[in-house]
Amino acid sequence: MSTPIVSLENVSVTFGATRALVDESLHIYPGEIIGLLGHNGAGKSTLVNVATGAVAPDRGVMTVDGHNMPLRGRPKALEAAGIKVIHQEPSLATNLRVGENICLATPLERRPKRERKRVAADALASVGAGSISLKAPVGDLSFGQRQLVDIARAHATDLRVIFLDEPTAALGKKETTALHGLLVELAQSGKGVVYVSHRLKDVLELCTRIVILREGRIVMDQENVGITAAALTAALSPSSATPGATHRAGELGAIDDAAKLMVNTPHQTLGFEPGKVTGLFGMAGDRQFDLLESLYGLSRGVDATLGDARFAPSGPRAAVRAGVHYVSADRERDSLIDGMSARDNLLLPWLKQFSRFGVISNRRVRRTYDASRDELSIRGARDIDNISSFSGGNRQKVVIARWMLVSRPRLLLLAQPTQGVDVSARQEIATAVRAAASAGVTVVVASAESDEIDLLCDSAYVCRSEEWRPVPRGVRDFQEQLLAALLA
């Protein structure tokens, strides 16, 4: 066998009392696409962070092309050696343009302008994002587009091994397929690829080797030959829930029409019933996400009624006052405050309700946090620890719990609520969504993923150019019907 490009040997990382990695080793060979799997908090990001220099391990050895790398202060040296990482949240300067971002802090910065432009345009085209303008301010791009720019940035300069931490969480089917094609090309040209994902089907289709972490330990490391989804599920956690458990119709409690939502679009009126979960399905970048934003007052011009009254919130504060809660697709950017505890992040909009005469009731706060933690299985550090010490999936659960569990809304707007969370967390979120609907909440889920709409929704509107096509959950396979309506 050839020499590994990167070797990590006997690596251990602890954070306080948490053993995030326990004496583990991983060798990455040219031409491999390694699927790195594990439940939220299993240690995947920690392993990626050690390999890319963001976390210094307590113990262990790392070599690149057989040469020892120091364990501390290495991110620049590793990037120069072609070891790149694409995080769940794109690491781009939102105030700069696309072209500037691709060249930022790379050797390209020292090249003539014309060459920078050419390399940046080629890099965008190579990740299937040639339609994004080099001049576009990154802050104006959608989450999925920013992620593609980030990948283009890694691709623009010398690349040996690329780590991708949940790269497709916010991408639609078309972009995901294009990205997978690109990763196969990279591997065929001798690069190493490490692909962190919760999507077992993607990993089985794409990866050449599968590595599973559980509680900081590698519990499976196998070539991807003859492995089934069932075997992966069992290896992930012997007690885990079955993925993609079937949809359950709601058992309705007392339903009240005050939560009924009607939205007038130029061509039709869309109706959203209390007690039901209705999907808005389309490609990434389609209008399903814009519609949610306008219902939350983030953009003007929605023509809607909620209950009996006209509904046109002037901003998020007015929307929340009207009982409208929103979980955005980019939860890290829009919702979490780094430096604050998980508990304060959970309760942020509701803190007033927990105080009497200006004094916060710690007992009630703790009880509320504990209830949310148990309902969505938020795992990791303590409630009083900084939100940044929680894993990505657990941070997402904190945002979802904030808007779904702490205070019950009238209208609940969810943008890709199960993206980036593991198989059992998907089920927990699905159960919580169903419970909200059963209590009479109107729930609207926007997604570019047909399996997410299938998991959560009773019916859906499918976005097709200017029109929305209603797709009821019928006798035929729901996902097939959604895709047929999208492509018809």
Ligand SMILES: Nc1ncnc2c1ncn2[C@@H]1O[C@H](COP(=O)(O)OP(=O)(O)OP(=O)(O)O)[C@@H](O)[C@H]1O
């Ligand atoms: N900076 C930190 N401080 C304290 N604990 C941390 C820190 N970073 C990670 N941890 C803990 O280490 C463990 C592993 O976290 P890690 O982020 O590697 O998990 P993960 O497998 O990537 O999870 P996810 O799928 O949710 O992103 C978790 O228990 C997490 O709470």
